[in-house]
Amino acid sequence: MFFAYLGGIVFLIISFLFWYKFIYSPYQFFKKFGLHSPPTVPFFGNIFDIFKLGSIYALEKWSIKYASINYAYRYYIGAQPYLAVLDPDILKEIMIKKFDNFTERKKDFGFMTEIRKKANINSMLLFMNKQDWKRTRAIITPTFSTKKLKMISPHIERSCDTLVEIFSDISRKNNSAELWRIFGQFSMEVILATAFGCQVNILKGEENSLTEAAIGIFTPNLYNLLSELCTQIPFSAKFFGLFFAKRLKLTQHHSTARNFIFQVINQRRLQSYNNTNVDFLQLLMEAKAEDDQICPGSKQLTDEEIISVSLFFLLAGYETTSNLLGFTAYLLAMNPDKQDKLTQEINNYYQCNKDSSLYDAAHSIEYLDRVINESQRIYAPGSMTFRECENTCTINGVTIPAGCTVMIPIQILHRLVEHWEQPEIFRPERFSPHEKESHHPMCFMPFGAGPRNCIGMKLALMEAKMCLTSLMRKYKFERAPDTQVPLKTRIGITQSPVNGIFLRVLSNVF
Numbered sequence: 001m002f003f004a005y006l007g008g009i010v011f012l013i014i015s016f017l018f019w020y021k022f023i024y025s026p027y028q029f030f031k032k033f034g035l036h037s038p039p040t041v042p043f044f045g046n047i048f049d050i051f052k053l054g055s056i057y058a059l060e061k062w063s064i065k066y067a068s069i070n071y072a073y074r075y076y077i078g079a080q081p082y083l084a085v086l087d088p089d090i091l092k093e094i095m096i097k098k099f100d101n102f103t104e105r106k107k108d109f110g111f112m113t114e115i116r117k118k119a120n121i122n123s124m125l126l127f128m129n130k131q132d133w134k135r136t137r138a139i140i141t142p143t144f145s146t147k148k149l150k151m152i153s154p155h156i157e158r159s160c161d162t163l164v165e166i167f168s169d170i171s172r173k174n175n176s177a178e179l180w181r182i183f184g185q186f187s188m189e190v191i192l193a194t195a196f197g198c199q200v201n202i203l204k205g206e207e208n209s210l211t212e213a214a215i216g217i218f219t220p221n222l223y224n225l226l227s228e229l230c231t232q233i234p235f236s237a238k239f240f241g242l243f244f245a246k247r248l249k250l251t252q253h254h255s256t257a258r259n260f261i262f263q264v265i266n267q268r269r270l271q272s273y274n275n276t277n278v279d280f281l282q283l284l285m286e287a288k289a290e291d292d293q294i295c296p297g298s299k300q301l302t303d304e305e306i307i308s309v310s311l312f313f314l315l316a317g318y319e320t321t322s323n324l325l326g327f328t329a330y331l332l333a334m335n336p337d338k339q340d341k342l343t344q345e346i347n348n349y350y351q352c353n354k355d356s357s358l359y360d361a362a363h364s365i366e367y368l369d370r371v372i373n374e375s376q377r378i379y380a381p382g383s384m385t386f387r388e389c390e391n392t393c394t395i396n397g398v399t400i401p402a403g404c405t406v407m408i409p410i411q412i413l414h415r416l417v418e419h420w421e422q423p424e425i426f427r428p429e430r431f432s433p434h435e436k437e438s439h440h441p442m443c444f445m446p447f448g449a450g451p452r453n454c455i456g457m458k459l460a461l462m463e464a465k466m467c468l469t470s471l472m473r474k475y476k477f478e479r480a481p482d483t484q485v486p487l488k489t490r491i492g493i494t495q496s497p498v499n500g501i502f503l504r505v506l507s508n509v510f
């Protein structure tokens with residue numbers, strides 16, 4: 001009898017502790033500071049709304065209902081507390097002025113961490129902790145200087161030439177074509193060439209072990225869904241990781257890519273006397289932090305670090321850039337007057353600069369810059385980013401507790417009616433010098449902001465500008481019967497078209 005009572009009491013105590021630790025306590029996080037959030041479900045927080053509506057749309061709904069003061073509102077993903085901030089002045093404090101208190105981004109994506117561990121790949125730059133990030137970023141920043149990017153631009157020009165040939169075939173057929181897939185092949189070809197000096201012809205259908213692995217990493221499948229789920233449900237990443245990570249094709253693709261890069265590094269080290277490679281891998285092998293950079297640890301990257309950094313370039317640069325090109329083509333087709341203006345500007349430039357290189361042309365046409373900015377404002381390819389708060393602080397009346405993840409909804413900021421007149425309209429003139437002054441700089445951040453912004457920004461812009469300049473000299477895009485209007489997009493961390501982008505391509509040259 002005594003033992004039955006004792007057992008009952010122990011059971012009650014354990015149940016109470018379980019309830020307190022996992023069901024009650026995590027959701028008191030904001031309440032302790034007198035702040036509100038939408039109603040939560042134990043273990044899941046607010047993820048059902050996110051699954052039902054999509055993250056950005058759920059945030060839009062909450063922003064109307066819960067953005068109490070200064071356009072900031074709170075929610076939970078699993079048990080992790082989030083604060084979404086829409087106020088540009090607060091964002092300036094977080095991303096720039098108080099950067100030291102908001103240096104880290106977000107805990108790693110659970111399931112992908114397990115996959116990378118199994119594939120022997122180090123932590124990615126995106127999720128690095130403060131110390132590791134400071135050192136790594138200081139070493140690799142010079143790799144993205146204008147001079148070095150110009151050195152690798154011939155790789156991009158080569159793929160632009162192939163793309164022009166492909167578009168010539170499409171224009172002759174006079175049917176619509178799915179351009180998003182073609183821009184995807186283009187950007188994969190460019191990133192493999194610029195990152196690893198790998199001369200592949202993906203646009204012409206050729207493959208090798210690295211391209212197969214790279215394509216495999218980006219092909220959506222059940223496991224991607226699983227990994228999405230694991231980022232939301234607490235403790236599930238370890239659980240699923242234990243059972244699946246070793247057996248997944250995705251892990252094999254990561255291993256193949258890793259081993260490929262490892263072999264290339266070894267070969268280059270052996271042939272160091274006649275090494276003429278001009279690509280990121282080579283630049284990373286030679287990269288060294290400047291002497292005046294305060295960074296603890298070695299000023300050079302180890303081979304394992306080079307592998308994880310260069311692999312991350314592949315992940316970060318592929319989808320975002322192809323989405324940018326696809327969205328821009330769609331917006332130009334839907335706004336023929338803006339497209340004509342761009343073509344005119346490109347032709348004018350070449351009339352005055354007949355022997356200009358593609359690199360120089362792409363960087364001299366101001367209207368192209370405005371078109372690309374406006375395209376990214378309407379469809380931000382990187383639709384959100386994050387910062388972790390290290391120490392509790394209050395900014396413009398909003399308390400941000402330590403341990404809280406600040407969510408920066410880039411796509412929403414780009415369309416706020418308070419800051420953008422008729423935000424749904426494509427008008428590149430918004431970015432002309434005199435109009436540019438009229439909007440808050442923090443309301444336009446396709447590449448993030450502050451010291452932890454996108455390191456690949458100049459590369460992405462160089463690629464997009466060179467690609468559009470070479471295409472628009474010869475072709476124009478036109479709306480076809482199967483063009484989806486309005487375009488449906490899928491918004492996660494990145495934004496992509498749900499059903500591709502179907503357009504006609506017509507020759508400009510008669």
Ligand code: HEM
Binds near residue numbers: 318381386451456460
């Ligand atoms: C149109 C193309 C691209 C877009 C829209 C884009 C957007 C972004 C955004 C929004 C962030 C987060 C910034 C922040 O938190 O403030 C980011 C981070 C990053 N991006 Fe990009 N990106 C693009 C292309 C690239 C390319 C081509 C590369 C590399 C070759 C790259 C490498 C990175 C890296 C390494 C980070 C993490 C930086 C850090 O934590 O220090 N991105 N990108």
